[in-house]
Amino acid sequence: MELRLYNTLSKTKEVFTPLKGNEVRMYSCGPTVYKDATIGNMRTNIFQDILRRVLKYNGYTLKHAMNITDVGHLVSDADEGEDKMIKSAKEEGKTPLEIAEFYTNRFMQDLKNLNIDMPEIICKATDHINDMISFVQGLVENGYAYETSTAIYFDVAKLDKYGILSGINLEDQKAGARVELDEEKKNPYDFALWIKAPKNHLMKWDSPWGLCYPGWHIECSAMSRKYLGDEFDIHTGGIDLIPTHHENEIAQSKGLTGKNPARFWIHSEYLLIDGGKMSKSLGNTYLLNDIIAKGYSPLAYRIFCFSASYRNKLNFTWDGLEAANKSLIKLKEAYRNHLEGTEDVSCDIIDEFEVKFHEAINDDLNMPLAMSVVWEVAKYPSKSKKIANLLLKFDTILGIKINEIEENNEEIPEEIIKLVEERKKAREEKNWELSDTLRDEISKKGYKVKDSKTGMTIEKI
Numbered sequence: 001m002e003l004r005l006y007n008t009l010s011k012t013k014e015v016f017t018p019l020k021g022n023e024v025r026m027y028s029c030g031p032t033v034y035k036d037a038t039i040g041n042m043r044t045n046i047f048q049d050i051l052r053r054v055l056k057y058n059g060y061t062l063k064h065a066m067n068i069t070d071v072g073h074l075v076s077d078a079d080e081g082e083d084k085m086i087k088s089a090k091e092e093g094k095t096p097l098e099i100a101e102f103y104t105n106r107f108m109q110d111l112k113n114l115n116i117d118m119p120e121i122i123c124k125a126t127d128h129i130n131d132m133i134s135f136v137q138g139l140v141e142n143g144y145a146y147e148t149s150t151a152i153y154f155d156v157a158k159l160d161k162y163g164i165l166s167g168i169n170l171e172d173q174k175a176g177a178r179v180e181l182d183e184e185k186k187n188p189y190d191f192a193l194w195i196k197a198p199k200n201h202l203m204k205w206d207s208p209w210g211l212c213y214p215g216w217h218i219e220c221s222a223m224s225r226k227y228l229g230d231e232f233d234i235h236t237g238g239i240d241l242i243p244t245h246h247e248n249e250i251a252q253s254k255g256l257t258g259k260n261p262a263r264f265w266i267h268s269e270y271l272l273i274d275g276g277k278m279s280k281s282l283g284n285t286y287l288l289n290d291i292i293a294k295g296y297s298p299l300a301y302r303i304f305c306f307s308a309s310y311r312n313k314l315n316f317t318w319d320g321l322e323a324a325n326k327s328l329i330k331l332k333e334a335y336r337n338h339l340e341g342t343e344d345v346s347c348d349i350i351d352e353f354e355v356k357f358h359e360a361i362n363d364d365l366n367m368p369l370a371m372s373v374v375w376e377v378a379k380y381p382s383k384s385k386k387i388a389n390l391l392l393k394f395d396t397i398l399g400i401k402i403n404e405i406e407e408n409n410e411e412i413p414e415e416i417i418k419l420v421e422e423r424k425k426a427r428e429e430k431n432w433e434l435s436d437t438l439r440d441e442i443s444k445k446g447y448k449v450k451d452s453k454t455g456m457t458i459e460k461i
Helices: 039-057 084-092 096-113 129-141 216-228 239-257 288-293 298-307 318-339 347-362 367-378 385-398 414-428 432-444
Strands: 004-007 012-015 023-028 061-068 121-124 145-147 151-154 191-196 212-214 232-238 262-268 271-273 314-316 447-452 455-460
Touching: 004 262, 023 039, 023 216, 039 061, 039 096, 039 232, 039 262, 039 271, 039 288, 039 298, 039 347, 039 385, 061 216, 084 096, 096 288, 121 216, 129 145, 129 151, 129 191, 129 216, 129 239, 151 239, 191 216, 191 239, 212 216, 216 232, 216 239, 232 239, 239 262, 288 298, 298 314, 298 318, 298 367, 314 318, 318 367, 318 385, 347 367, 347 385, 367 385, 414 432, 414 447, 414 455, 432 447
Parallel strands: 023 061, 023 232, 061 121, 232 262, 271 314
Antiparallel strands: 004 012, 145 151, 151 191, 191 212, 447 455
16 A cells, blocks of 8 residues: 655655665654753654654654754754753753753653654764764865854855755845845855854864854754765654755755755644744743643643644644543543454454555545544444454554553642642742742642652642
């Protein structure tokens, strides 16, 4: 059965086959570990997980690499501002290494809570400085990079075409329209590969150009090439990465090897909150721990993400999550009912259901359609172990642990959640006295707050 995936590069669905044999080599842009990942970030990780599971369902083996960006990602996503790691370290009074370790652990715990299949290779930027230096040296030797007083820049004018993912036409852009115009740049769209570090910069390494630190884009190009080769099958990430980060990855790789590094570029769309953008100023930047704090299973959010194609915007509401949580419980109940059933179901019916499910997931990971098949099976009137086994097979894609009983957690009162949020803010502001006072108040109301490396949890006393 053909597997068809939407390729951002061609703007069409294409039949997928690996470049070499039965192994799929895939690279995913991982987190910049300076703050907690939001549920919007987690939507992208769930999409990448479904892609992994669908590839395995089709009989492929995987060599999947995901990076951890712990240096080089500037605040502007371009060439301006502070490094996000250093900015966060200053705000929290920690070293960049402490910040990276803390938020990496929290990210990994989120993946575990969402039952996300881990990539075969997880690579940290700071462990691959020499690989990046070699990559930049190659670009300089090939004539695609040049040195200024502040950085080593990539010369986009040397490419036959820049903008093949986003469709941007540099000739139509005015100088300085998107990025600040550095007088030493040949072109305002030239981007930093390697940045010369100021004297007091917290993260810097020896290089042929002095003490420097990497630009964000060079990290992924160097690490994907090291682990997957000059050309690999699939590159994934959020849609926000297309116009800058992924465009620049392609430019760098073409400058060094003459090749686009990935044959398929696959991107997930934004998560909206109550119909609008997620924003700190609006107070709607939700974390997975916020979902847990309200008494929901993280897997309820996972199943919520199946309600729309990964290529469509998805609107998060608490009512929507409540409905997803009920669906999660009902599916698990249906599995148990069928497991205890004694009726027989013909193999033809089982095969028909499986073909419909397989066709859905192979049609560009069509999870809404796949879920309609899952419900059709779950509601099948004859209670049969064959149906239970089929649901268990479907769960290799769904990842909702359908054969495990879901705890029906009691929802934590809004009053307690509000106090916990106030305490969280007090701790961020290092107001320890207020934090202790709020903890005592929460305790008096019958709840206990536990602080750990993975965040806060709330339990009823």
